[in-house]
Amino acid sequence: xxxxxxxxxxxxxxxxxxxxxxxxxxxxxxxxxxxxxxxxxxxxxxxxxxxxxxxxxxxxxxxxxxxxxxxxxxxxxxxxxxxxxxxxxxxxxxxxxxxxxxxxxxxxxxxxxxxxxxxxxxxxxxxxxxxxxxxxxxxxxxxxxxxxxxxxxxxxxxxxxxxxxxxxxxxxxxxxxxxxxxxxxxxxxxxxxxxxxxxxxxxxxxxxxxxxxxxxxxxxxxxxxxxxxxxxxxxxxxxxxxxxxxxxxxxxxxxxxxxxxxxxxxxxxxxxxxxxxxxxxxxxxxxxxxxxxxxxxxxxxxxxxxxxxxxxxxxxxxxxxxxxxxxxxxxxxxxxxxxxxxxxxxxxxxxxxxxxxxxxxxxxxxxxxxxxxxxxxxxxxxxxxxxxxxxxxxxxxxx
Amino acid sequence: xxxxxxxxxxxxxxxxxxxxxxxxxxxxxxxxxxxxxxxxxxxxxxxxxxxxxxxxxxx
Numbered sequence: 001x002x003x004x005x006x007x008x009x010x011x012x013x014x015x016x017x018x019x020x021x022x023x024x025x026x027x028x029x030x031x032x033x034x035x036x037x038x039x040x041x042x043x044x045x046x047x048x049x050x051x052x053x054x055x056x057x058x059x060x061x062x063x064x065x066x067x068x069x070x071x072x073x074x075x076x077x078x079x080x081x082x083x084x085x086x087x088x089x090x091x092x093x094x095x096x097x098x099x100x101x102x103x104x105x106x107x108x109x110x111x112x113x114x115x116x117x118x119x120x121x122x123x124x125x126x127x128x129x130x131x132x133x134x135x136x137x138x139x140x141x142x143x144x145x146x147x148x149x150x151x152x153x154x155x156x157x158x159x160x161x162x163x164x165x166x167x168x169x170x171x172x173x174x175x176x177x178x179x180x181x182x183x184x185x186x187x188x189x190x191x192x193x194x195x196x197x198x199x200x201x202x203x204x205x206x207x208x209x210x211x212x213x214x215x216x217x218x219x220x221x222x223x224x225x226x227x228x229x230x231x232x233x234x235x236x237x238x239x240x241x242x243x244x245x246x247x248x249x250x251x252x253x254x255x256x257x258x259x260x261x262x263x264x265x266x267x268x269x270x271x272x273x274x275x276x277x278x279x280x281x282x283x284x285x286x287x288x289x290x291x292x293x294x295x296x297x298x299x300x301x302x303x304x305x306x307x308x309x310x311x312x313x314x315x316x317x318x319x320x321x322x323x324x325x326x327x328x329x330x331x332x333x334x335x336x337x338x339x340x341x342x343x344x345x346x347x348x349x350x351x352x353x354x355x356x357x358x359x360x361x362x363x364x365x366x367x368x369x370x371x372x373x374x375x376x377x378x379x380x381x382x383x384x385x386x387x388x389x390x391x392x393x394x395x396x397x398x399x
Numbered sequence: 400x401x402x403x404x405x406x407x408x409x410x411x412x413x414x415x416x417x418x419x420x421x422x423x424x425x426x427x428x429x430x431x432x433x434x435x436x437x438x439x440x441x442x443x444x445x446x447x448x449x450x451x452x453x454x455x456x457x458x
Contacts (some may be wrong), residue, residue: 102446184426254440274431276428276429276430276433279425279426279429280426283418283422286418287415287418287419290411290414290415291408291411291415291416293410293411322429322432322433325433326435
């Protein structure tokens with residue numbers, strides 16, 4: 001058999017395998033499917049009108065409120081929650097803490113999908129989405145804008161995470177040589193990815209530096225970029241705990257037996273990291289509070305809202321994490337993770353939407369179409385995540 | 400509301416140093432608290448898991 005024939009035969013085998021894998025598996029009538037399918041279909045319909053009639057047709061955005069929940073939640077919050085990928089790859093491949101190796105694949109997959117969907121949602125928000133390639137192809141680099149840095153970093157980081165995840169795809173497609181080659185690139189990809197990730201987490205914060213007069217002074221500071229990076233660390237760790245808890249219940253049959261007993265140790269370790277990071281973040285906030293003399297700003301409703309975020313959803317979950325780790329209480333640990341995630345969501349929405357033009361009488365509120373499209377993005381990501389983990393060796397087994 | 404406020408960076412320095420000293424003192428305490436023996440010998444408690452013990456997951 002000559003080389004061409006062998007190549008064709010191998011291609012046919014892989015194509016046939018992928019075709020088999022594309023067929024649906026498992027029950028269709030599940031609560032998640034019943035809720036998500038109508039919302040996704042409605043979201044696709046809304047997106048049709050958005051692209052045909054323009055962004056103003058389905059959103060409440062205008063010249064005064066250019067950033068709605070598609071940016072505030074999907075992009076800015078979504079990227080913070082995806083921070084777990086760079087934290088865990090750093091811990092495993094650079095710090096050599098092998099204890100966390102078993103969660104690398106699922107964490108990188110989560111990060112990759114989060115960037116594809118949440119950063120991809122940026123295209124929905126652009127008036128002329130086809131211009132998104134301009135900073136890359138040089139039609140207009142715009143390198144005096146923070147967005148130049150963010151767009152390049154997003155693109156490169158997505159490619160890096162795809163490279164980090166590629167050995168799993170090669171293993172799934174039974175391409176042993178490709179798997180070995182791709183595995184050899186992992187460490188370099190990880191180091192490159194960590195650098196990119198830290199820079200664009202801060203880059204997203206730097207976008208708001210030019211909006212000083214528009215953001216409430218309790219949320220604005222010159223250190224927004226630093227605060228975004230630090231908070232993305234505990235956001236990522238909390239997201240891994242939250243996602244791991246759900247995966248533990250939903251994909252129980254896929255989990256490799258030897259990992260079951262290590263799970264407690266892993267999430268307790270993550271909780272420890274989250275507690276320390278939140279403690280540092282809280283003191284950064286306190287330092288900014290004193291430095292910028294914000295005392296008189298906390299006596300009104302905005303001040304109470306700020307205290308809810310910083311004390312209720314940062315300091316209290318920090319103590320809860322510490323208590324849970326010390327006493328090995330997984331129940332409290334999971335509640336702390338949820339509170340920390342709520343804190344991150346609230347912080348990012350405060351900066352981008354809620355405390356943005358806080359002095360206006362006519363505030364921006366998202367339209368129902370914006371909320372449906374946001375849910376569509378989230379549910380579609382979960383569908384793809386489910387499809388991948390039930391077929392590829394992400395957890396150790398396949399269905 | 401297009402205005403800027405200028406902050407005197409020396410005005411709050413005393414309080415900032417005090418805060419930093421508190422931070423370092425408390426940070427050492429936190430790390431020691433987290434690294435302490437705790438209840439290492441006991442099984443992790445989880446109210447949501449049947450039987451009070453996580454059935455385990457992992458990835």
